[in-house]
Amino acid sequence: MTTPTEPDNQTPEAEATVERAALQLARDPVLKRMLDEERVESGGLDTALLGRLLTYLRPHKRLAAVAIVLATVEAIAMTLPAWLIGLAMDQVSGSRREGAAVDWLVGVGGRFADWMSPAAATQERLSAMVVFFGLLVGAVWLLRWGVAVTTTYLVQKLGQLVVHDLRTDVHRHLTGMDAQFFHTNPVGRLVNRTTFDVQALAELFSDTFAQGARDLLFILVLIVVMLALDLPLAAILLATFPVLVAIGLIYRRYARPALRTNSAVVSRMNAWMAENLAGMRENHLYRAEDRRRAEYRSLTDAHQSSITYVIRAWGLLRPAMMITSAVATSCVLLVGYNRVVGGLVTVGVLLTFLQYTVRLWVPVRSLTEKFNQIQTALTAGERVMDILNARSSIVDLKQADPALTVKRGRIRFDGVRFRYPRKELDVLAGVDFEVEPGQMLALVGDTGAGKSTIARLVTRQYDVTAGEVRVDGRDVRDYTLNQLRSGIAIVPQEVVIFAGSVRENITLGRDIPDERIWECVRAVRADTLIDRMSDGLDSPLEEGGRTLSTGERQLLSFARALVVNPPVLILDEATANVDTQTELLIQRALEALTAGRTSVVIAHRLSTIQDADQILVLRHGKVIERGTHDELLRMGGEYARLVELHHGGVAEAA
């Protein structure tokens, strides 16, 4: 699943038509990507997948059992009214019918009539019987209502429970994946797997399996009842099933790609809208308004085109099914007439059959639609299972000692070579260095030299290809990931701000007293910022921290690092986005930040690293110079050139 599927040419004809029409109208690369990514890869039912999905029902066995029993009761209750009405009819028209159930019911009805109007005329007795059957039908209908409400609710609950389990499973699994996985999978795709695909699977459980089972049960009970009532009439109705199913399948073929395309277009339209609201300033500055209008118009055209296909399929399905059932009704009437006349069945039975025929297409239609859902859900299921099957290559090794923690913060690289997965070139080609506890190491070099890669190896986002990374004298693989990373705080260039309060953003959910938080906030000079907000530490921040300046976001991320008081601190170009004044503030904050702990500082503002105990200059994954600021300047090599470049203009003018 790591590679997006390229459009394949073997998609069914109908699918291609709708999609092609929509894509031609939309002319939108993102929509194309969406359709390609969400394309149904496999046709058949994957039973292994089904089995695995069913395991999600296991924790809710009891609920499932109750739902199944209730659904059976409901199916029986569904068929009863028509049968009772037919029976009542027979009482009225004076026809006799055989059968234990019939006799018993008629007996009860008789007693009811006796009680209502003892020793009355036959006509009044008959009326009493009609009232009796009417009340009975009413009672059954009430029962049916109760059972239906309960079943539907339980089934929905079951489905939602499964979704919740699955959703948290996917999230748990994904948050344990390694950096490489996140490098190859765009966030949007992972989000889709976690919410929408899981949701589609939920529908498999709550709507498809459960409702489908109900429809099937209803049809089965119906068949049994019909066969018990009259064979030839039942045969007529049974014969219409294949026709209804065939119509359903044809519908499925046309509606499915249309529905899929339409829903992709709708989500693309929503994404387009969200994005253009966010980027409206750019649209205005670059006079892109007309272009955007045209883009959106194309999307609405694509929407109209695909929805028309959906409506057309729907507009043909229903009439086709209703005509089929009208034909069946006619046949039942025709044959039933002759059988009534021949005395083979009563008028009541005929009436019961007529009521069944007009209802028959409803469950078949809904089953047809279920079939669509099953396929959509199974594809979604496959994608979700792919995610759950993906294994992280960075895991705690067996030899890892859970008690081992980072204490002093000595870092050592021994002949470290590293190559990113599926790449041909070594990004680090033999790097050696050692940082004593409490010292500051600075990494300098051009973009792409391998500086961030070194930082990633220290926290074991990747494992070295050759050589060894040691922290406090132990290989990083001897630590559990949790312990290793708890001892090393990393501040990246791209600050992450979560939606939530300022406090949550700083503590990341740890229980830390306010005094300590304020101490850190003041140390990194973020106090004035927080003072300007309405609720102090409890002020809400928007996702991504959109409303803060980059410098302000950076200050918060410093506070976040400081608050855990880690033995090792890594700053990866953390001062890149701030202005000189803030940089000055940060410079002071940095002293607070790095005091008494080991630090690795990557900076393109060389001013921040002059006091480093050791500076490594990297080029193409090799250390080409090392020493202190003064030593390196004296050497007059690459570092000196960088410094000159950096300050050249200023010094020149001075």
Add this chain to the structure above:
Amino acid sequence: MDIVQDLRRIGAWIRPEAVRYALGLGSLLLVNISDVIAPVFMAVAIDLAEAELLSAAPKTPQVLAYLGLSSGDFSLVGAIACYLALHVAANAFRYPMLMNTAVPSHRVGQSVRNRVVDHLMRLSRPFYDRSRSGDLMSLATSDINATRMMFGPAILVGSDTLMIMSLVLVVLATLSWKLTLIAMIPLPIIALVTNALSHAEYNRFEDVQEDLATLTERARESYAGIRIIQGYAREVYDRDRFRAFSWRHFGLNLRLAKVRAMFDPTLDLMLGVSTVLVLIFGGMQVIDGTMTLGTFVAFLFLVRYLSGPMIGLGWSVSLLQRGRASLKRLHALLDEPIEIKDAPDAVEADTNGTLQVDGLTFAYAGRLDPGTGTVDLDAPVEPVLRDVGFTLRPGARLGVIGPVGSGKTTLISLLARLYDPPEGTVRFGGRDVRDITLASLRERVVVAPQDTFLFSDTVARNMLLGSPHQDTDHARELARLAHLADEIDALPRGYETLLGERGVNMSGGQRQRLAIGRAIGADPEVLVLDDCLSAVDARTEGAILDNLEEVFEGRSGIIVSHRVIAVERCDEIIVLEEGRVTERGTHAELIQGDGYYARIAAEQMKAAQSGLEEVTS
């Protein structure tokens, strides 16, 4: 009054589709007529059967009697053929009915969408400062949907209800008006129950949808912020947090499930009540001999046509209520005045005009909360710019330097008229920018913003956003100037790589360089760079500044920065502090002073000096 206005609006929206609607509703009428009459022939067939069984003359259902026909006129096959023919006819008309109502209603929906986007594109910054993007999003999605439902299903089902109700009532009443009245007893209840249920369902569904957005956002955050979550070993916390959100979503779904579970069975129960009433009272009439068995059967089937429309009535009324509210909100948006637009007598900007700012004092409409990002319109505001002035002649370059919050970005925004400057304070080519057409002004003055926004589109299309040339070669040239070419070539699909959520994420430095390329691509006369070199490394910064010499050939420029190195080559530099120009002059002049400029210049070269002295000594 209100209703009249709403109806006028609805009328105006659907007028272009009036013919289609008329066709659709016409087909609907035919569908309904055939549908309602068909069961009468079933009644005939049953009466024929009973008559034959009892060897009596068949009774005639009243409807036929009114038409001057009697059951005796029909053979069984004839009756059944009529039944079938009517059904086929009814269903044949269903297709044009749907195609001429549902399809045009979606078309109306598209025109609402396009109108909304047209307007959103024209509304200006002050409006966006005031509004929350979530509100705008829900206008553009759920409100438009609700309106579409009003134009489509509500109208269709509403008309269906009215037609079928009158038809069925006519037919039933001719069969037996007494029984008709009795069967109608539950109908008002059905309408009320449906209406109440569908409102509850809608509200809960909206809650679920809203919460789904939150949940999705949470998942997105987890994955986008995975470096921090894993880097600080906070996976467990994040999982618990997500679990809590997921559980809340579960609860909301359950709330929805409760209404949904009630919906169909409850309506079915109403049908049951009608059926029971017909069974009891109709049955008695059959026993009395006042009603034929066939008529009774027809009744049983037609009752369904009564409760169905009642469900429809309740439903469509709730759709109408919702649609009306949504339409009102949409029109409030569409009536939102456009604050920044061409003056009635606006003219094109001169080419190569002088940009002149004079006594510019400017205050925003409200105060910006750094936490939520919303503008509080009631809070007292201080001017952000006070008496700012400068002149930028064609080909000249101006540097603007100053601390965060000093008003640099505000000044820039006023030049491109993202906000309107006070009259006469900003002139281009000697003419007040407020008298110049927006299009021509923004064609000549182009800003590369501080935190630029990249669209989920290809690299090339992002780069060429404002460019008159749309070919990749041009994008390549821009990338070279912005010193981004190598990095773009290293992307999986080069210039065709998709950016954003579904594609590649760019780093801050790359984004800034893309913004520079984009601005150059717009080929402006005045190129304004708002602090767009802060996240690039020194070597790249130097290279871009060198390239800019080439770019500034034949144009004027404004470079906003907080780094001296970026502005030192400018012809004039102004220092902004708290909205005032506190210093102005060339680099050489300013460096001699003892103001802000000299101070930060000293800070920034402190290291260099100590180092370089050693190197050169």
